[in-house]
Amino acid sequence: MAKQKPRTLSGFMELLPARQAQFERMAELLRKAYSLYGFTPLDTPIIEASEVLLAKAGGETEKQIYRFTKGDSDLSLRFDLTVPLAKYVALHYADLSFPFRRFQIGKVYRGERAQRGRFREFYQADIDVIGDGKLDIVNEAEIPAVIYQTFTSLGLKRFQIRVNNRKILNGFYQLIHWNHRAGDIMRVVDKLDKIGAEKVGLMLYDEVGMDQDAVDEVLKFISIKGDNQEVLSALEEYRGQNETFDQGLDELNTVVKYLAAFGVPEDHFTVDLTIARGLDYYTGTVYETAMLDHPEIGSICSGGRYDNLAEYYTDKQLPGVGISIGLTRLFYVLEEQGYLNDQLNTAPADVLILPMTDDLSPAIAFATKLRQAGVRAQLYTEQKKFKQKMSYADRLGVPFAAFLGEDEIAQGKVSLKDMATGEQKLLDVDEAAQAVLAALKASGDAAPIKEPERS
């Protein structure tokens, strides 16, 4: 028969089993972290009616959409989890209780130009809190705690949550009377890390056409640095001149005030006045998260406060705050940078059972006992040489192998081999199950991320 060459589309991540197990562990820890903060899991279709999904979209986004017809229907694949959330909340408004806190981990689709590290199908892991009409500032103060808990549970240590408030930015630009060009100014300021303050000043003068006084005001503002109290004190200097600014500063004060109670260490959090997160959508606190040793990767978890989630679908005012992790890209980056913990148990089973007799009943009964005790057990019953069986155990990376030969069976025992140490013990069936459970418990909390030693 003529064969079809098997292939996976470029831009679509497909992992080998051990890597997939690491990815699953990360997704599981995200679900757990999000759940601890009272977010409920949500699932929405990957396909939506185009007129619904694209009610707001336009420009670059729309070009990337996977859009097609099936029968009479004009359909599109979701390109993020925010638009489906807006649809969901507008559609099911009467059945939801507000604030509505949901997390969603799911695949989204963007037909981007294929290039290394860019994915056309990728997981996003989002949380959002949606209020009905109003939403208290404490929800914004809680987000850094979720980010901190999430990445800490994954095993990441050297990261920093960077926070700003859009009201402070908007108020500041009103205050210097350049709010009509705020978008252009922020686009230039965004280059600060790359080109430095001097060139930012020149561009503001030459390209945006600001007068030198205004340029100096901007440079002074974005040079405000220091610990959180120092930054907040410097911002107090501007108080009393613009209502929006003052409100933003109050909000930022609240966010910083509750950090300690939320369990976020000071060294994992910083107020950063250069962060803006786009132009239109966000209206209050905005968040980015940087890997300290890899600034070139950019933010690995971003989001912010918005005033109107679902204005394209409903007249209801639905303010919210949310963050998103691009999980597929994050996983790719972690692998590239050597951050995946290869000590994580990624084997399909904790014990590989190798029966040595024709009657398999004792080996099967042992497998059943292990499974009842919560141990993942696999029977290996293929007709192979012993060496090949052990090679299989090695390749899977199972922590334990168990042998049941005639001697063991006659004594009601199994030979349990620790694959890491090579140590082999003759144990009662119950003892063996307990020994495996104890060993797994001791090693079971390994995190999927392990930062490389820094030189």
Next chain:
Amino acid sequence: MAKQKPRTLSGFMELLPARQAQFERMAELLRKAYSLYGFTPLDTPIIEASEVLLAKAGGETEKQIYRFTKGDSDLSLRFDLTVPLAKYVALHYADLSFPFRRFQIGKVYRGERAQRGRFREFYQADIDVIGDGKLDIVNEAEIPAVIYQTFTSLGLKRFQIRVNNRKILNGFYQLIHWNHRAGDIMRVVDKLDKIGAEKVGLMLYDEVGMDQDAVDEVLKFISIKGDNQEVLSALEEYRGQNETFDQGLDELNTVVKYLAAFGVPEDHFTVDLTIARGLDYYTGTVYETAMLDHPEIGSICSGGRYDNLAEYYTDKQLPGVGISIGLTRLFYVLEEQGYLNDQLNTAPADVLILPMTDDLSPAIAFATKLRQAGVRAQLYTEQKKFKQKMSYADRLGVPFAAFLGEDEIAQGKVSLKDMATGEQKLLDVDEAAQAVLAALKASGDAAPIKEPERS
């Protein structure tokens, strides 16, 4: 602004939060059950190149495919998890260890005619064991244990795993010299439950054109009933006349022999000679699973042994055995029939914390403590009347509410209210965390399925 009416496409399941929590719990228990048997989690793209995905497809299946172009690419959404598995194993053959045991829980797409209870986007939950060249019969014997463990862990009790062997069927039809019409005969026999043996006999005579002797042979064969040993004994009567039949009978004997060691109770398993599972694909043991009180629903978990997983992609002989649960349809059926356990805790949080003071630090610190102890905690900080706050707690179904007023804070305590009993206690912060943990542990193992009382 003109609003776009929000809607979800028909044939696409979108659940409200409490139902979604039940669905997630089912998926989590499936992952756990499959993992206990040494299956590794796999994920593959939802979109594949059409020429790859449709290498084998044709007829009805192909009509249902969501197929479209993006740029120059002819793309299709997967319609099951088996073809992507075949592609995966053929593509990554050199990097896999065999037997390769994987589970996959993912969405698949079929543009079926819209009708109640039919879904165009639905989850399948599959396991497969793939051998390289050969695969031992014990893998087929293990499958009923996986099915039993899976449904038992979900809380289903009144179900039965029904097993047959295609070699027995094929051998039998060879033996009566009607193997050239085996497909037609099996299609008629498949109606046995609905139309009875007499009409099956008439149809075999009239429509298939069998002689009366052959019809009688078929009717005698499919009337073989009884416990497993009785059926196996009756089948022994045919031994020695056809090699395929004898091999199938040996395999069936092995499957039955190891049931007890695999922990499958006799009353949850039956040999059923009327089960065939399609015509071409399966070659050995075949499985169906029936809900005893709802025969009209049909099989809720089916599968079997096949000889060649990936023949469209590779010359390698890759025999396997697998089963599939149509999770979305199962969930729909369980809900319809009142099988979902409404005692399951589906709230987004275990504790809703209601601060009663302006300074929220003590309430936030209490939330942080609960979360560090693994308790899902939500802060409610909206400016609402007390009654509205309690109504919110009621609607979410949180097991506990915690109040922190000035009195409590002064004493370093919280008032913890058990929402089910109404009982309220003043406790130290640590005591409160322990009380919640203890209560959750006591109720935490609730299964998502609870069979209705039968009258």
